[in-house]
Amino acid sequence: MNTLTTDKLIRYSKVILMAYISFFGLLVMIHNFTDYESNYTYVAHILSMDTTNASENIMYRAIDSPMIHHRIYWFIITMEVTYTVLCLIGTYQLYRYIDASPAVFHEAKKFSIMGILVAIFIYYVCLQTVGVEWFDMDTSQSWNAKDWARHIVDFIFPVMIYITLKVER
Numbered sequence: 001m002n003t004l005t006t007d008k009l010i011r012y013s014k015v016i017l018m019a020y021i022s023f024f025g026l027l028v029m030i031h032n033f034t035d036y037e038s039n040y041t042y043v044a045h046i047l048s049m050d051t052t053n054a055s056e057n058i059m060y061r062a063i064d065s066p067m068i069h070h071r072i073y074w075f076i077i078t079m080e081v082t083y084t085v086l087c088l089i090g091t092y093q094l095y096r097y098i099d100a101s102p103a104v105f106h107e108a109k110k111f112s113i114m115g116i117l118v119a120i121f122i123y124y125v126c127l128q129t130v131g132v133e134w135f136d137m138d139t140s141q142s143w144n145a146k147d148w149a150r151h152i153v154d155f156i157f158p159v160m161i162y163i164t165l166k167v168e169r
Contacts, residue, residue: 011098011168017159018091018112025084032077044069045143046135053139061134079122086115102168109163116160123149
């Protein structure tokens with residue numbers, strides 16, 4: 001009879017946490033493809049800086065071109081698809097090697113780590129850094145995703161640390 005050991009539970013918890021991140025990515029992708037216009041509108045307002053309290057000194061940063069808005073939005077969508085696919089593959093790889101040796105299981109983490117890094121790029125670098133610091137998104141009353149993005153990073157970054165830890169025996 002197989003018993004659930006702490007070591008086995010740690011491995012399963014890593015698979016489950018990656019499944020959570022993958023599920024979130026799938027929902028984001030579905031939303032972007034089924035309601036393109038609402039998220040495009042968000043991106044356009046942030047890039048245009050038309051709802052911020054930005055001073056005239058930084059309004060030169062605003063991007064008013066709808067063509068560039070669409071291209072940046074498609075870049076974001078591409079990155080979201082990329083992180084979701086990498087996380088799905090990573091989840092599968094972790095599950096596939098759940099009973100493997102510690103070294104093999106540790107090597108199976110590669111796709112999970114890559115997926116989480118892409119997600120951190122989107123939600124930390126693109127939204128929290130560029131959106132807030134360059135486009136002054138945090139001063140917008142209606143198009144501000146700073147806190148939403150922070151909550152995502154607050155979840156996925158510790159998961160990445162946990163996934164990468166080599167505690168399995």
